[in-house]
Amino acid sequence: MLDGMRILAWGSRSAVELSASLLGHAGAQVHVADPDSTQSFSGYDVVIVSSDAASFAAWAEISSLKASGTLIVCDICATGPQSARFAGRWTDGQIQAITGLMDTTGFESGEPVSIGIPFTEISAALYAAAAIAAASRVLRAQGFAQNIDVSLFACASSALTTFLPKAFTRSSVERVGNRHPACAPWNAYRTLDGWVLICTSTEDQWRKLKIAINQPALDDIRFATLNERVRNVDSLDPFIEAWSSELTTDQCCALCEKIGVAAGPIVPISLLHEEPNFKLRHPVAAAEILAGEIGKHTYAAVTPFRTFPLMNDSEFHSNAPETPRRLTAKSAGYVAGLEARQGPNPAGALTGVRVIEIGQYTTAPLVGKHLAALGAEVIKVEPLEGEVARNWSPGQDGLSYFFALNNTDKKSISLDLKQASHLRYLEALLATSDVLVENLRPGALAKLGLDRSSLKEINPALIYCSISGFGIESAYPTRPAFDTVIQAMSGLMDLTRDGNGAPVKAGASAADILGGQAALFAIVAELVGQSEGSGRFVEISMQDVAAWSCLFAAGNPASKSMTIACSDGYVSAEATNSVEIEVVHSQAPGAHCEAMTRDLLIAKLESLGIAAVPVVRMDELMDDADFLADILSVGRDNEGAFWPLIKMPYRLSRTPAKVRTVPSRLEPVMVQFTEKHESTNEIPITNTHES
Known part of the structure; x- marks a missing residue:
């Protein structure tokens, strides 16, 4: 690399x-x-x-x-x-x-x-x-x-x-705690021996969970639809916990895995070595944790990404052709076409790289977004109806702000990969591409005939990155995973607790984001070290990345802070005990922190040598001078409408990463795949439907 x-x-x-x-x-x-x-x-x-x-x-x-x-x-x-x-x-x-x-x-x-x-x-x-x-x-x-x-x-x-x-x-x-603002049931529930996260996102998953629980009260009309369950979640959750509290955490997880519902325990960081998937994938780190306390460098025994030849080493070397070839080997002009191809950002560090992204929501889209900002041509493959997140509220002109933020500067096509002609179209694109990144359930592409062996045959030089919750080599080969479950099973929720000691997930999709970032680095590093024709497989387990982060935090503890309620919000103070806060009270006889404004409390704390900052609300961030000047940007869609965007968090001085455009709407276009589409530049990149 x-x-x-x-x-x-x-x-x-x-x-x-x-x-x-x-x-x-x-x-x-x-x-x-x-x-x-x-x-x-x-x-x-x-x-x-x-x-x-x-x-x-x-x-x-x-x-x-x-x-x-x-x-x-x-x-x-x-x-x-x-x-x-x-x-x-x-x-x-x-x-x-x-x-x-x-x-x-x-x-x-x-x-x-x-x-x-x-x-x-x-x-x-x-x-x-x-x-x-x-x-x-x-x-x-x-x-x-x-x-x-x-x-x-x-x-x-x-x-x-x-x-x-x-x-x-x-x-x-x-704030929603361990719930999801748009799905229910989705929460942390007590069990006989701990906690379990249970996350449903579809009506089918809810139906299967309801059957497993076998509680007539769940047939109540208040829980009949997703919207109703979200609206009545305070009434729903006690029924779920009444069931889970009669089972062990392992029993809950096993049942949920059997019916295809994402679930997982809240794993204490001190017991991470006992978590089956972590122990399988990181035996050295697990042994180090077992032998004693988590040390300053224990995290370094965990690899946040893995890379392999697109096939195993012996087969790769024995079958590698003397000259690079693609599925479209009849196109002798491929290499020249690659050199001449210009992405949307000609000055970018990855100009000339073509990426195929198959994924949704956060992880794979995050990777594609950054590769596009760095200059790559990114082609996003969506289902015929488009990614679900396109329709989330709020947004404008029928497109959600969430989707726009996560999919800047990409070309979108829609394919039904269960149709032979659409699958052949994808294969032709892969033959002319440098990178494939996806966050489908492990094995999903293989079921379509696109396993690693087939991908190598299609394109021996392809860098293929698979992002999943638990990795390809996994103790849970069939277990679905969401960000919340990975936060629970990596130690992150154990390390993140409220003032009463209750475990809570990070509000941001921390495991998704960190997994996407690890994939981004591994892909770009492979692009640096790749010799022509040497296809590579990049495996990202979100649990690996989150556990790597948690072990660093546990082995390198930061100074603690206190959250203090004020009359107009909260202050975060690097005051380590209540005695220091009582000193503040004594400076204003008869007054308490709750009666002070944030500015007043911060001034008093700083006068005592205690560093403090306001806890800024999201709506207040829109008025922050640094956010407006250095973070917020603006882009346009194909119709010329303006959209709020976020600049890249890294700035390269000579080949800057840029965000410019918002994805267009998906329009139905007939797939006309024929053998004539053999060369790099002859494959039509349009929004595609088959009638």
């Missing part, structure tokens, strides 16, 4: 160490230096720094290095260099608070909760690694280095795509 790349990690932020670790997993040679030491940059290709947390001398050295243009310099800071907040040494917890990320986590009737892992640092590390790989590709191909800026503030904002649509319309965003 990145063999031969030499990395110097020279910064105090967690994201610096984590990004270096990721690059090391991809084959780079990494040296982690003391951030306070003097460094020589000779012999390195990349230097990763955190200038906002550096000494003045180190900051001056970083500035000089950036100006030299001799190395790839990746600077990971809390906010963008143009931000009014740039001078502050903001922590992950403070960034979660001031971006609205914290406001989305917690129970409806409770206080906002900080995510129990340094989410913005981890997210910044993953995006930084992907941006470094992209810059390395440019360096190898075109011979010039460039600077990269990565912002924790922007990473947090990028994770808010579920909530930004309502914020765009100035609607209030409510």
Whole structure:
């Protein structure tokens, strides 16, 4: 992947160490230096720094290095260099608070909760690694280095795509705890020996669960439809918990897996080594956890992505042709066509790369969105009726803001892959593509005849990335998984608890997002190291990535903060005990924090040397100067209408990643597949239906 790349990690932020670790997993040679030491940059290709947390001398050295243009310099800071907040040494917890990320986590009737892992640092590390790989590709191909800026503030904002649509319309965003705002039943329920997450998303899943529970009360008209169940969820959940509380967690999970309903236990981080899928996939890390406490570097024993030849090594080498070939081998002009092909962003780091995306909602679409912003041509394959998320509310002109945010700069086609002609059309596209990324259930493509062996025959040079909840090699080969279940089964919910100690999921789809980010990095790294004709398989288990993040958090605990209610919202304070808060009360006799405004309480805390920031609500984020100037962007659809978009959280100085357009509506077009579509540039890329 990145063999031969030499990395110097020279910064105090967690994201610096984590990004270096990721690059090391991809084959780079990494040296982690003391951030306070003097460094020589000779012999390195990349230097990763955190200038906002550096000494003045180190900051001056970083500035000089950036100006030299001799190395790839990746600077990971809390906010963008143009931000009014740039001078502050903001922590992950403070960034979660001031971006609205914290406001989305917690129970409806409770206080906002900080995510129990340094989410913005981890997210910044993953995006930084992907941006470094992209810059390395440019360096190898075109011979010039460039600077990269990565912002924790922007990473947090990028994770808010579920909530930004309502914020765009100035609607209030409510915390939902472990529920789902549009599905029910979907919650954490008590069992005989713990907790279980049960998540239903279709009427068929509800019908099967209702039959399994066998409780006549569930036939009530209040639960007859999805909308009714969501509206009456407070009445529904007690019936589900009355059933689950009579079973063990394992019994609940086994029954749900049998009927195709996503479910999983809330796994304590200290017992992660006993979780069957984690133990199967990461025996070294499991043994290390079993042998003692989770250490500072235990996380490094977990690989957040896996890569293999498109087939096994022996078959790959024995069958590899002397010259690259595709399914459309009769097209002798393929290589020339690849070199001449221009993506939507000609200046991008991935110009000339074609990507096929088959997925929905968050993970695969996130990957495709970033590959497109980096310059690749991304073709999104949707079902005939289009992805369900197209129709979610709110939106405009019949398209949801959520879908628009997650699918910028892509070409959309609609195919019914159960129809032979549509499947052949997809195969022809794959023969002319560089990357396939999908987040279907494991084995779904294989059932259509597109297993790894077939994909290798179609295109020996293809990079195929599969994203799933538990991976291809799994203790749960048939278990469906949602983000909520993965948060539960990776330790993330155990680490994220409210003031009463109750486990709660991150409001943002943390497992989905982190899984997509890991896939993005692995794909770009494969594009850097790929030799012509050497197809690769990238396997992403969302549980792997989330567990990697949780083990880092457990082994490298951050300072705790307190959430304090005020008259106009909440404040997040780095006050570690109630005694310090009582000191604040004594400064205003007869008054309590609840009677103060956030600004007043923050001023009083800071006068006592206690750092504090407001917990910004999502609707307030729309008025934040940094968000408006450095994060929010605007794009257009094919009809010329304007759409709010979010800029990339990483900025490459010479090959910038850009968001520009919103996907068009799907229009019915006849698939006319014939043998004449053999060459790269003759395959029609249009919205497709077959009558």
